[in-house]
Amino acid sequence: MKRLLVAALLTVASPAAAEDVTDSPGAILRWLDKMTGETADIELSRGQAAVSGRLTIQLDECRYPSANPASNAYAHLTIMEKGKADPAFTGWMVASSPALSALEHPRYDVWVLRCLTPGAPQIEDMPEPEEGEEIIAPQEG
Template sequence: MAAKRNSFAARLVALSLTACASIPAFAVQSTLEQGAEAQGNIHHSTVVLRALDKITARITEIELPVGEEGHFGTLALNVRYCRTRPPIEPPETFAYIEIDDIKRGGTRERVFEGWMVASSPALNALEHPVYDIWVMSCKTDSPEAQGDSR
C-alpha cells in the first residue's frame, strides 16, 4: 500500500512540475503518452469542460473532441491530451489545453496553455476577466458509433 502511495505522489509531483514548465505541447504530449501508457492511464477521445460566463452567470458544459477546436464566447479552446487513471487507482482526470482569446479583427491572444486537473481546478486555472473554464472528465466514443460508417 505504501508503494502505491509513493507512486501516486511521484506521478502527482511530476504532473505538477510539467504543468508549470514551459515545454512545447507536442513534446509534453509525446513524453506523457509514453509514460501514461506505462502507468496504465486510459486515453480518451473527448474532454468534458465546464465553462462559466461571469457576466451573465451562464454555465455551459462543453464536450470537445481531442485535437479539435471549440468555442465559448470569445475563447477558442483546443484540447491536446485527455487521460484518466485506471479504475483500480484513485480517480483523476487531467487534460492539456490551449485557450486563445479572439479579439476584434480576428487576432488571437493566448490566455492559457497548460495542464488542468479535474480534482484541483485552482492548481493551474485560466485567469480571464470574463470566463472560467475547468476540466470535468474525459470520455471515449462508443465502439458502435466509431464502426457505424456504412
C-alpha cells in the first residue's frame, strides 16, 4: 500500500504533470480592510506597486495556464506594511486557492482575482485613488 501511495505521489509531482503557463503583463488583485469593510480592486502591471491603507502591494509576476487562461492565476506579490522593515508577505498567491498562501494580517486581506490576459476586460475607468491610496509606477531595471 505504501509503495502505491509513493508511486502515486511521484506521478503527480513529476514534471509531466506540471501545466504550461504564460507570463502576464499584470494582474487584478482585491484588497480588504477588515475593520471598515472597505474593498478595492487594484490593477497592477508587473513591477508596479499600489499603496492601500498601510500596505504597499507590489506585483512581481503573474502567470496563468496557457491552455485555459480563465481557469486560474498565480501571482508573486511583495506586501510591505508602513513602518515595518520586513515584508508582511512575499510569495506566490493562487487565485483558485487563496487560503493556500495568504497574507496573515489582523487588519488587511489581499488576494489575486486574475492575471491580465489578451481579450479579457480590464478594470474600466479606474477611480481616482482614495485618501491613503496611491499607485506607484514600475521601477526600471
